[in-house]
Amino acid sequence: MSKQEKREFHSRSSGVFFEIKRTLFKKKSRYQEIEVFDNPYFGRMLFLDGLVQTTEKDEFFYHEMLIHPAMVTHPDPKQILIIGGGDGGALKETLRYPIERVKMVEIDPDVIAVAKKYFPWLLHSLEDERADILIADGKEFLEDSQDKYDVVFIDSSEPVGPSVTLHERSFFELVKDRLNPSGIACAQMGAPFFQMESLKRAKDDLKDVFEIIRFFLAPVPTYPGGNWCFVYLSDQVDPFAIKREPPPDLQYFNLEIHKAAFALPNYLLEILK
Secondary structure: OOOEEEEEEOOOOOEEEEEEOEEEEEEEOOOOEEEEEEEOOOEEEEEEOOEEEEEOOOHHHHHHHHHHHHHOOOOOOOEEEEEEOOOOHHHHHHOOOOOOEEEEEEOOHHHHHHHHHHOOHHHHHHOOOOEEEEEOOHHHHHHHOOOOEEEEEEEOOOOOHHHHHHHOHHHHHHHHHOEEEEEEEEEEEEOOOOOHHHHHHHHHHHOOOOOEEEEEEEEOOOOHHHEEEEEEEEOOOOOOOOOOOOOOOOOOOOHHHHHHHOOOOHHHHHHHO
């Protein structure tokens, strides 16, 4: 009997496959197809519309690198906003700091329900009295609210389906309007090899929105190419102006990794100049 496989295509001619030990969950929600599989090496894996979102084995690479560069450089992060992030990983990392409040705005309640059942880190985070979980479209939430934040994290999926608006210039203009003067925004930007044109468009869109735009990289073994791109955005705060030590017991991020992550290879420097 042949093994079951889940395939994710990164381009028309390449991709990656994962062995399926068993299917734990599969449902078409209002917004997307949600699947949870058990893999012999990566453990439980969450897919949205056929794309890997997170796994038990390697989630720390992505979530630590999305959250900690901003949190160790902001002068005094107290009010935090997470757009997306329904799997709870970004929330988990944010709550490692002595913040006052964090709002997580996720459009799809089914993602949260699935994560609570199959990925236990979210359940613990939801019990934290500092966390508010809101079910809403991220862009509409920013349009309707005038609250200000010290740090905004955009933990979106690929620029397809419900996440399309979270990759547009108009969305980042809203993010800037909701930041305090010393605020920082960090967002995932995609695969630096497979999505080079998307990165260039993002740089062109952002250059007139924020004074400081710094792209940085991190390994994520289950994402296309095994390498992922993020962006650090601010008007006042330099990403190399470290204000505090990161929390203990992190699996990937440290201050040396922080500094090194902003060193880009030549092909990206050429694209992003």
